[in-house]
Amino acid sequence: MDVSLRQIRAFLTIVHSKSFTRAAGVLNLSQPALTVQIRNLETALGVKLLDRTKRSVEVTPVGLDLVPALERTLHELDVTLSDLREVGAGRRGTVRIAALPSFAASLLPGVILACRRANPAVSFLVRDAIAAQVSTLVASGEVDLGITGGDLAEAEFDVLHTTLDQICLVFPGSHPIGRKRRITVEDLVDLPLVLTNPGTSLRELIERALLKIGHTPTLACEVTYMMSAVAMVRAGLGLTILPTSAREIRVERGLRVRPIDDPDFLRPVVIIKKKGRTLPPATAGFLDLCIAAMRHERR
Amino acid sequence: MDVSLRQIRAFLTIVHSKSFTRAAGVLNLSQPALTVQIRNLETALGVKLLDRTKRSVEVTPVGLDLVPALERTLHELDVTLSDLREVGAGRRGTVRIAALPSFAASLLPGVILACRRANPAVSFLVRDAIAAQVSTLVASGEVDLGITGGDLAEAEFDVLHTTLDQICLVFPGSHPIGRKRRITVEDLVDLPLVLTNPGTSLRELIERALLKIGHTPTLACEVTYMMSAVAMVRAGLGLTILPTSAREIRVERGLRVRPIDDPDFLRPVVIIKKKGRTLPPATAGFLDLCIAAMRHERR
DNA sequence: ATCAGTGATAGCTTTCGACTATGGACGTCA
DNA sequence: TGACGTCCATAGTCGAAAGCTATCACTGAT
Numbered sequence A, B: 001m002d003v004s005l006r007q008i009r010a011f012l013t014i015v016h017s018k019s020f021t022r023a024a025g026v027l028n029l030s031q032p033a034l035t036v037q038i039r040n041l042e043t044a045l046g047v048k049l050l051d052r053t054k055r056s057v058e059v060t061p062v063g064l065d066l067v068p069a070l071e072r073t074l075h076e077l078d079v080t081l082s083d084l085r086e087v088g089a090g091r092r093g094t095v096r097i098a099a100l101p102s103f104a105a106s107l108l109p110g111v112i113l114a115c116r117r118a119n120p121a122v123s124f125l126v127r128d129a130i131a132a133q134v135s136t137l138v139a140s141g142e143v144d145l146g147i148t149g150g151d152l153a154e155a156e157f158d159v160l161h162t163t164l165d166q167i168c169l170v171f172p173g174s175h176p177i178g179r180k181r182r183i184t185v186e187d188l189v190d191l192p193l194v195l196t197n198p199g200t201s202l203r204e205l206i207e208r209a210l211l212k213i214g215h216t217p218t219l220a221c222e223v224t225y226m227m228s229a230v231a232m233v234r235a236g237l238g239l240t241i242l243p244t245s246a247r248e249i250r251v252e253r254g255l256r257v258r259p260i261d262d263p264d265f266l267r268p269v270v271i272i273k274k275k276g277r278t279l280p281p282a283t284a285g286f287l288d289l290c291i292a293a294m295r296h297e298r299r
Numbered sequence C: 001a002t003c004a005g006t007g008a009t010a011g012c013t014t015t016c017g018a019c020t021a022t023g024g025a026c027g028t029c030a
Numbered sequence D: 001t002g003a004c005g006t007c008c009a010t011a012g013t014c015g016a017a018a019g020c021t022a023t024c025a026c027t028g029a030t
Helices: A005-017 A020-026 A031-045 A061-088 A101-105 A107-118 A131-140 A201-212 A226-234 A281-298 B005-017 B020-026 B031-045 B061-088 B101-105 B107-118 B131-140 B201-212 B226-234 B281-298
Strands: A050-053 A056-059 A092-099 A121-128 A145-149 A157-172 A192-196 A218-223 A239-243 A255-259 A266-274 B050-053 B056-059 B092-099 B121-128 B145-149 B157-172 B192-196 B218-223 B239-243 B255-259 B266-274
Touching (some): A005 A031, A005 A050, A020 A031, A031 B061, A056 A061, A061 A092, A061 A281, A061 B031, A061 B061, A092 A107, A092 A131, A092 A281, A092 B061, A101 A107, A101 A121, A107 A281, A131 A145, A131 A157, A131 A266, A145 A281, A157 A201, A157 A226, A157 A281, A201 A239, A201 A266, A226 A239, A226 A255, B005 B020, B005 B031, B005 B050, B005 B061, B020 B031, B056 B061, B061 B092, B061 B281, B092 B107, B092 B131, B092 B281, B101 B121, B107 B121, B107 B281, B121 B131, B131 B145, B131 B157, B131 B266, B145 B201, B145 B281, B157 B201, B157 B281, B192 B201, B192 B226, B201 B239, B201 B266, B218 B226, B226 B239, B266 B281
Parallel strands (some): A092 A121, A192 A218, A192 A239, B092 B121, B092 B145, B192 B218
Antiparallel strands (some): A145 A266, A157 A239, A157 A266, B050 B056, B145 B266, B157 B266
16 A cells, blocks of 8 residues: 555654544544554555554654654645645735736736735735737746736637727827817827837827828827827827826826827727636636725726 | 645646647646646635636746746655665664674674665664663664673663674683683682673673672782783783683684683673664665674574 | 453444546537 | 647545544553
């Protein structure tokens, strides 16, 4: 027969309590059960581990040598497994998530805070990246969740939640366009725009929408970070177009933000995971908080 | 249910082979058995460890974190247990033995050599000590075997073997006593003797034997080591009395050795162990060799 | 000498784990 | 596109393992 954990635990318990009967009590077992366990263990190992003698049990020299090693190993295993149970309950673990920069800066901080408040031992790994990278990160398994634009192609992902992100025009308070009641795509034509880099989903969305009415954007400046775009606008270099989710439009004073009233500027946003992948429990909890926060945001 | 080693091994095997079916082959198990093992393991831990998806099995992030720790622990355990099996087979281990100096220097080296030839990984701990100390060492468990004089009092020990050690008179080749055909206790009276310290079993034996015929030894000199005694005799300081087992009587040239023809000078020698104690397998093998060597010696 | 306490043994019962057979999902290839 | 093969899951059955109760044999203490 093979050696089992039960047998090892039985052995160690007997060594500590120096008695089959007492050990049986500790292990919630009958004394004969223990006798059999030890007999089997000794048979399996081919060594006598305990000397059953008058009045009490003594460990053989061989058994004594064994005790520290077994104890160390068993303790390691127990720690590993009890940690794991914590992970299983969602009280521990690492939430690994990739998100568009706008969400990484606006939605996530609050959600992370809430999640950490509920389970202080949970840690977070946030990768902020443009849409194309987000899906790659999810597909490769480098992160478990992705928050990205809704234009993903394949059945490689499960869509866990969908919401909409209103794209807005950002302009100085003094700009004449502020007087319009409603801003449409047509209004964007010929306006000097500060846009994010080509390849970003936002840029593509804008170009596509303008192309639809036969135009291309009038580029005032091209930047990588939305923060830069906002600064440009503030300096009067032009106007920019950012999603509502972008934190940048809220921190900069003296700028005005107005939705662009066009279905093309209501960008779908999804939370995705790799298909067939189970989310770690802590991450599943985090997801729920995310969805709740998005619902709350859209109200 | 509790986590078992089988389950952990099953999990790791599946992780490596990335397939239930293949892992089942490796483990000589049916595939459904593995399915059940993993299901039980996951239930016990409250975590999904494997994602069973199309065509192949993937480890969940949580499971992946777990693999190295489990592997390390399991490997440690395997090493510990396989070492132990070696010990159990007597191929490894430490033989701990206390012996009277005469035996430690004469009988033991050969036996140890033979034992080591049979099992090269066995190591030895030899304590050479006078009779009183030998029994103490055995009683305390500091050694497993003791070779000592036969005058031990208690039922605290098991006597594993008994032999007799002829006590001899050692004298210079030129000494007149060499002309006697037979040496008796009476011959010892008034001879200048080089004796070992009071408290040694040999000294007590000699004093007791002389006292029986109403005498006390004529002390030429008192020494601790038999080697010293022999050197004194060699220098003509007196005669000495040593057991046959003493190696010293063989190495010194120009000395003569004659048995003292008296039952009092046929000292019983025993091999003992603590009662109720199981000998480690390597030590049991060593004991057999000791007994064989003693039998051979007395022929 | 009796009694209390220890571990071992025996007989019975329950539980666990393994096997065979089969089902459902998915990928592949004609 | 449909038949097939592969993979894991499920169901039912059976045997082995492990548990329990009752009792024994031994030892040490009263």
